[in-house]
Amino acid sequence: MKSIYVGIDISKKTLDICLIDQGLESYFKITNTIKSVAKFFKGLAEKQVQFFVAMENTGHYNYNLYEVLKCYSFKVYVVDSRHVKKSIGLARGKNDKVDAKRIAIFIERNHQDFQCWKPASKQVQAIKILLSQRRHKVKARQGLKQQNKELKIMKDLACVKKIISINMEQIKQLTSHIKTLEKLIELEIKEDKELHQNIKRIKTVPGIGPISAWSLVVKTEGFTRLTDPRKLACFTGVVPFEQQSGTSLKTKPRVSKMADKQLKCVLQMAAMRAVRMENDLQKFYLRKVKEGKNKMSVLNAVRNKLIHITMALIKNQTFYQNRLQMS
Template sequence: MSKFKHFLGIDVSKEYFDVVLIMNGEKEKPIHNQFVNDSKGVKALNQWLKKQRATNLETLVCLEHTGMYGKLIIKYLMLFNYSLWVEMSLKIIRSMGLQRGKNDKIDAERIAIYAMKNLQDAVIYKAPSKTIEKIRSLMSLREKLILTKSTLMRNSKEIKSLDPELSKLSEKFQKKTLKGITSDLKEIEKQLDVFIKGDENLNKIYSLAISVPGVGKVTTLYLICFTNEFKAYSSPRQLACYAGVVPFEYTSGKSIRSKPRVHHMANKKLKKHLHMCALSAVNHDPEMKEYFKRKVAEGKNKMLVINNIRNKLVHRICACVRDNKTFEVRKAA
């Protein structure tokens, strides 16, 4: 039997957050309030919950993934020892069926009802370590710098084909910027290494995951960050689904007979990096190279085979982390 008797739904925005509390499962009597989205606001929420006699032991708090806007709320509610369920917004929306009308109060109430109805599927949020938070921040900055650098270089090349003189002027003023970005990227790489080596558990997981042929530093760090050190997913298949590398069947009766395909709801960033890892594995791992050649010779679509390799890589990484063993390269049969 669940320990949760009360359910709190939180709808987060930049300046405020609305909350709806359902006491003792009585969804016909929801209690609404609104707070400022800052530390004082979250502390006021805690006091308000105490007045409502919704204790941290008996109350399940549910909110959507909202990036930066929800960070402060999560941080303080965890300090107050509340159990949090941070859910995908699309899951909540689709679970409610056909809905009419929308405002912050209604959204908060729908989130509270979702938590109450789907209590058996609740995944209690576990905060990532400070090291993971720092790595996430650096990885995000690294991605932005790479994008800026590639945009500047592409712009210069495009101008060159149209006006060489203007291109030289553009390159002149971009030179220091590009040099600075390159230097910053190198420093970020060094700092990432410091963070990895400075955390014993993280360093162990990193060493195990990167031992899989084809898997590089960036992909490994993204996997560690997105899975909270491989604690957010209970099975390799679940992680593979999240990464968008598991094909699903699409059939209905006799009329609908579509080929199995991956779902569009996936972590696109992770999927892209796993794709590059698969291509690398085909070139450098004898077993994967032989597998790719064999399947293509059988008439399989090349992209289908690459996707299968992406799936295999996820399973290999998870197996290494689970068994606490580095990957042993096997020769193709």
């Protein structure tokens, strides 16, 4: 069957679309609304052609495309913008039209290397939004706490006391909002029995708490993608890579900066909790430190083990038991 490759550059208000049909390029610009997107893809669906549709992940701005594309049998791919950028080689200048073309060319050359996008469940979508809102609230609360800490140096001034009082009220409100968001996340999880059971499983792992579990759910789309622990560990940025070239370059293996820093940060906190508790991970950590290993390097190894353990529990549909023989 004939194939057409579609690259979409997404912005808040518009979508720039490039179609590549046997080397011939055509361009379209539509508004980023469900009505406009549905009208455009309805016209494409009427053709007896196999479509490969690619876009970058831009967060909320992808929503209208997701809502429409789940109704069609197109092969859809959501690609990392850094992957596209590094694949085009030397390039000068950019605009929305050129970006759409580059995405279309990228998916034409590499579609066989990527897993097709699948729509996430309503519960996972809701958890993703709620967790994002919680993260913003926590960041705002932390900023206010830092302001109060710095203002206490000048607490003798009347205006400073008022500012601290105002900040304290906002901190209380934000804390209340955070608790409400967490309750909403719990309600969404209870709506999906399988997801609820899987979260109960991974929370039995030392160090894995509610935030760690929810973050893993969001990043794996409810444990439907990145189910290979090695790929998830690489995505998270906890796998060290060697840097070697001839005899002039030879460094110790280091983790890559191209990683999901949010999940990496969450797993760092989980690893720090795990090594403070009596379990096999703590024994592993203490033994490696005693051997002279760098503490941060060993913590990174613990993060890697947490990923492998949690994904093993999901795969085997079992609960963690504290009797592992660590190598």
